[in-house]
Amino acid sequence: MVAFSIRDLNIWFGAVHALSNLTMDIPAKEILSVIGPSNSGKTTFLRMLNRLNELNVNFRMSGAVDMGGKDIRKMETELVRKKVGMVFALPLPLPLSIFENVAYGVRIHGVKNRNKLEVSVERALRQAYLWEEVKDRLELSAFKLSGGQQQRLCIARTLAVEPEVILFDEPCSGLDPVSTAKVEEAMMKLKTDYTIVLVTNNVKQAARVGDKTAFFLSGKLVELDKTDTVFTVPRDKRTDDYIRGKFG
Amino acid sequence: MRNPRRTQKIAFFLLFLATLFIVVPVGLIVIIIIQKGLPAVNWQFLSDVPRQGMRAGGIFPAIIGTVYLVTGAIIFALPIGVLAAIYLNEYAGDNFLTRIIKLAIVNLAGVPSVVYGLFGLALFVVFFRFGASIIAGSFTLGIMTLPIIITTSREALESVPYSFREVSRSLGASKWQTIRYIVLPNALSGILTGTILGLGRAAGETAPILFTVAAFYLPRLPHSVFEQTMALPYHLYVISTQVPNVDEKVRYGTALVLLALVLFMNLVAIVIRFKFRKKKKW
Numbered sequence: 001m002v003a004f005s006i007r008d009l010n011i012w013f014g015a016v017h018a019l020s021n022l023t024m025d026i027p028a029k030e031i032l033s034v035i036g037p038s039n040s041g042k043t044t045f046l047r048m049l050n051r052l053n054e055l056n057v058n059f060r061m062s063g064a065v066d067m068g069g070k071d072i073r074k075m076e077t078e079l080v081r082k083k084v085g086m087v088f089a090l091p092l093p094l095p096l097s098i099f100e101n102v103a104y105g106v107r108i109h110g111v112k113n114r115n116k117l118e119v120s121v122e123r124a125l126r127q128a129y130l131w132e133e134v135k136d137r138l139e140l141s142a143f144k145l146s147g148g149q150q151q152r153l154c155i156a157r158t159l160a161v162e163p164e165v166i167l168f169d170e171p172c173s174g175l176d177p178v179s180t181a182k183v184e185e186a187m188m189k190l191k192t193d194y195t196i197v198l199v200t201n202n203v204k205q206a207a208r209v210g211d212k213t214a215f216f217l218s219g220k221l222v223e224l225d226k227t228d229t230v231f232t233v234p235r236d237k238r239t240d241d242y243i244r245g246k247f248g
Numbered sequence: 249m250r251n252p253r254r255t256q257k258i259a260f261f262l263l264f265l266a267t268l269f270i271v272v273p274v275g276l277i278v279i280i281i282i283q284k285g286l287p288a289v290n291w292q293f294l295s296d297v298p299r300q301g302m303r304a305g306g307i308f309p310a311i312i313g314t315v316y317l318v319t320g321a322i323i324f325a326l327p328i329g330v331l332a333a334i335y336l337n338e339y340a341g342d343n344f345l346t347r348i349i350k351l352a353i354v355n356l357a358g359v360p361s362v363v364y365g366l367f368g369l370a371l372f373v374v375f376f377r378f379g380a381s382i383i384a385g386s387f388t389l390g391i392m393t394l395p396i397i398i399t400t401s402r403e404a405l406e407s408v409p410y411s412f413r414e415v416s417r418s419l420g421a422s423k424w425q426t427i428r429y430i431v432l433p434n435a436l437s438g439i440l441t442g443t444i445l446g447l448g449r450a451a452g453e454t455a456p457i458l459f460t461v462a463a464f465y466l467p468r469l470p471h472s473v474f475e476q477t478m479a480l481p482y483h484l485y486v487i488s489t490q491v492p493n494v495d496e497k498v499r500y501g502t503a504l505v506l507l508a509l510v511l512f513m514n515l516v517a518i519v520i521r522f523k524f525r526k527k528k529k530w
Contacts, residue, residue, distance in 0.1 A: 050418060052414070052417065052418055055414065055417060057341065057342075078420045078421070078422055079420070081417065081418055081419065081420040082419075082420035085418070085419070086418040088411070088414075088415065088418075090411075092411050092412070092414075092415050094412055094415060094416070094430060095412070095430075095434055104416070104419065104421075104429075105419035105420065105421075108416075108419060108420060108421045108425055108429075109420060154415075157419065158419070161419055161420060
């Protein structure tokens with residue numbers, strides 16, 4: 001099963017060529033880890049999948065990204081973003097209560113019934129392993145939670161709109177090792193139902209959770225293979241250098 | 249030989265002196281007005297119409313007239329100002345035309361109020377044939393306040409972090425939903441404070457209402473928005489310069505009431521800002 005099929009994708013921001021000639025498939029219901037040094041285009045790649053790059057006025061592209069056989073550029077933007085959720089690098093709760101943070105996306109997509117909202121919120125919080133910690137204080141401001149809890153809240157918020165794909169953009173970059181482990185545990189459970197793309201600066205994290213791993217360098221895909229293969233017998237010397245920490 | 253500690257002391261002293269030069273006159277103005285005006289302020293002064301050619305009685309019609317004018321200005325200017333600020337800040341691209349528009353709005357805030365008065369006379373009183381009326385005066389005051397409302401609203405909208413918008417859009421919210429549910433609620437306190445401060449200024453202006461609404465002597469309440477009304481700033485001007493032998497305490501009493509009205513509006517603005525800041529969570 002293929003979730004995304006990308007053909008000859010080029011992306012520019014003004015004069016900067018951020019991604020060049022990218023052709024790849026993203027398998028469904030697996031975790032794809034994306035590694036590479038800064039400015040390698042991995043976040044641009046991630047933000048292409050839910051069309052978030054288009055918020056930048058200088059964005060230009062060529063080529064095609066198909067999801068389930070349909071060109072995402074021809075689908076309604078809001079629908080693409082509903083199907084392809086995103087968790088950002090920093091925990092970014094909205095200035096609302098815990099409950100309203102999770103309910104926000106559900107409300108946006110038209111659910112008004114309080115009971116239905118409560119069911120969605122509880123299910124999403126359980127999926128993100130946060131329910132037990134917050135069930136008695138749902139009306140509290142989301143900013144009262146710890147960093148790790150906030151990030152799991154953001155995962156729950158993304159899950160609540162029932163996406164098919166979840167994009168993680170360095171989700172653990174601001175978290176301590178214990179919180180990181182909790183987020184990774186959630187990701188491992190989620191891959192049975194969701195396609196996951198994880199951009200990470202932490203090579204070990206990519207090795208721990210990724211079924212497949214892609215290595216980007218200077219806007220180009222260098223290597224994409226099973227994680228074991230990439231980390232034991234990489235085909236490209238530059239991949240080898242990067243995962244051994246020789247540059248980047 | 250330069251002594252850095254002494255240089256610092258001199259600098260602090262000069263800075264303190266500059267601050268003193270601002271505080272002392274303001275304090276003196278307030279104290280003198282209270283001292284000379286307070287004896288005149290009583291229930292009759294606040295609730296009665298002017299009598300004996302404005303030398304006795306009260307200033308009730310002028311108070312009510314100013315309240316009407318300010319209310320009318322809010323109703324007219326707040327929606328237009330906020331909507332324009334949303335458009336300029338959230339929708340309009342950054343190009344030559346929008347930069348000219350933004351520059352023009354900033355410059356409008358510096359146009360002398362008497363020019364707004366003439367503009368109101370030409371447009372509302374003469375062209376739209378409202379005559380000298382509450383509606384013409386309100387619109388003129390509203391237009392004068394618009395640049396302040398737009399500028400402060402844009403600042404308030406800008407202060408909402410970009411990441412909130414990005415999160416909202418990433419969940420599939422449209423641009424308008426994001427503005428409606430995330431940006432506006434968090435910018436509201438700034439917008440309201442700016443509006444009230446702008447209107448506080450407008451409430452005390454004489455020139456814009458001089459040609460558009462203010463009645464020299466109309467010892468009753470207006471019956472409709474198409475009638476003239478008395479207003480505090482103009483009434484103060486009239487009894488200070490146009491009517492002979494008005495008791496000094498009546499003039500200062502009127503000034504005190506006007507000052508209290510404006511300070512009250514500023515106080516409301518401060519309370520709103522304080523309340524929202526306590527609620528602000530990021």
